[in-house]
Amino acid sequence: MTVQAFECRMCGHCCQGEGGIVLTDKDRGRLADHLSIGEDELVRRYARERGGKLHLICGDDGNCVFFDQGCGVHPGRPDICRAWPYFRGNLVDETSWEMVQEYCPGINPEAGHAEFVRQGRRYLRDEGLLRYDPDTSPNALICDD
Ligand code: SF4
Ligand code: SF4
Numbered sequence: 001m002t003v004q005a006f007e008c009r010m011c012g013h014c015c016q017g018e019g020g021i022v023l024t025d026k027d028r029g030r031l032a033d034h035l036s037i038g039e040d041e042l043v044r045r046y047a048r049e050r051g052g053k054l055h056l057i058c059g060d061d062g063n064c065v066f067f068d069q070g071c072g073v074h075p076g077r078p079d080i081c082r083a084w085p086y087f088r089g090n091l092v093d094e095t096s097w098e099m100v101q102e103y104c105p106g107i108n109p110e111a112g113h114a115e116f117v118r119q120g121r122r123y124l125r126d127e128g129l130l131r132y133d134p135d136t137s138p139n140a141l142i143c144d145d
Contacts, residue, residue, distance in 0.1 A: 005111035005119040006085060006104075013103055014084050015067035021056040022138040023047055027078035028054070034076025052135070080138045083129045086120030087140035 023031070023043075032042040046065055047054045056078070059065045066072040071081070085104050089096045094113040101107045107116065124130050124141075131137035 002119075003108060003111040003115060005108055005116040006106050007108070008106045010070060011105055012063075012067065012070065013105075014081075015071060016063045018058055018062070019056075019064060020138075021064060021078055022080055023054040023056060023078055024137055027080075031073060031076045031078065034073055053138075079129055079131075080140060082127060083124060083141055086116075086124055086129075088142060089140065091117050091120055 028039050028042060031046075032039045035042065037045075043054065046057055048057050049055070057065050059067070064071075066077075071077055085100060085107055090100055091097075097107070097113050097116055098109075101109055111119075124143075129141060130143050131141040132143070134142050
């Protein structure tokens with residue numbers, strides 16, 4: 001039987017602090033639809049440009065503006081939130097995968113890195129989360145193959 005390499009424990013760590021949540025064009029449309037507002041309003045109220053890319057802002061508590069004991073926009077959340085913890089760094093570097101386990105308790109160390117990579121790649125592919133253009137997409141989602 002295959003051991004599950006990741007199952008979210010809903011601890012909220014990945015939504016806390018300034019997480020660098022990039023908003024791509026696709027994310028913008030989906031999130032605006034979810035909130036029933038226009039994309040211009042979404043950007044004006046909830047995003048700022050940094051390093052040439054739009055990012056979600058933080059709320060008064062310093063966490064993602066949509067975080068409130070969980071993701072407040074879960075069905076409309078950006079791709080980078082959907083992809084975590086299967087970020088490029090955790091897939092290509094076993095040490096990163098080991099270190100990030102302290103931060104994300106949903107990663108199962110028993111599964112091993114190779115299985116994490118196998119399940120992560122399949123998940124990213126099935127969910128359409130692989131990206132190839134670093135100018136428009138989060139670096140964590142850029143893959144070479
Ligand atoms: S850090 Fe990991 S376990 Fe915690 S909410 Fe995020 S994905 Fe889930
Ligand atoms: S959009 Fe949702 S999942 Fe993404 S960082 Fe904000 S609260 Fe967390």
